[in-house]
């Protein structure tokens with residue numbers, strides 16, 4: 001969706017009715033944090049939307065920046081952070097041109113932004129995430145899988161297609177399919193949860 005469409009979608013849709021909003025961070029993120037695989041660090045939530053997971057990370061003592069292209073989404077995210085006393089550096093901007101320094105983050109997460117980009121935009125997303133993630137840092141990427149029954153909307157990735165998309169700067173350490181937590185309306189659809197490490201050797 002172009003930026004204005006995202007913003008219009010948020011304007012027309014209450015948070016409870018957003019199809020991707022479950023009210024909670026997903027287990028795929030919580031598990032990384034809960035079992036200590038990921039220690040509190042400098043983290044970036046790309047396409048943070050209404051801010052659920054950025055706020056979760058901040059409350060878990062991560063130092064969080066979060067970016068989204070839709071001002072309406074960010075307004076909700078800021079409200080949620082304020083309500084819960086979470087400190088998040090929210091930014092309005094694009095994943096394709098991140099306003100952050102090289103190697104600034106030790107963890108980057110994306111739930112639902114990458115798969116909404118056009119095919120021609122994906123290499124730029126990969127390049128930008130690789131730039132801001134320090135070598136040895138962790139990427140958690142969640143996208144629709146091709147097992148999802150969707151005729152339109154975000155791209156649904158085949159396994160190899162997703163692996164190929166991130167190869168080069170990233171070494172995939174885990175790739176699993178899981179049922180998406182939505183807002184309880186539409187049936188749950190299979191997503192990929194990809195965990196990868198930013199390799200040192202790639203420039």
Ligand SMILES: C[S@@+](CC[C@H](N)C(=O)[O-])C[C@H]1O[C@@H](n2cnc3c(N)ncnc32)[C@H](O)[C@@H]1O
Nearest residue numbers: 006020047048049068069070094095111112113
């Ligand atoms: C499906 S929503 C997911 C929101 C949030 N990550 C979550 O899981 O609740 C995708 C989000 O990506 C944002 N987005 C889409 N394209 C973007 C881009 N190029 N840069 C930054 N954010 C973008 C949208 O505005 C939207 O908030």
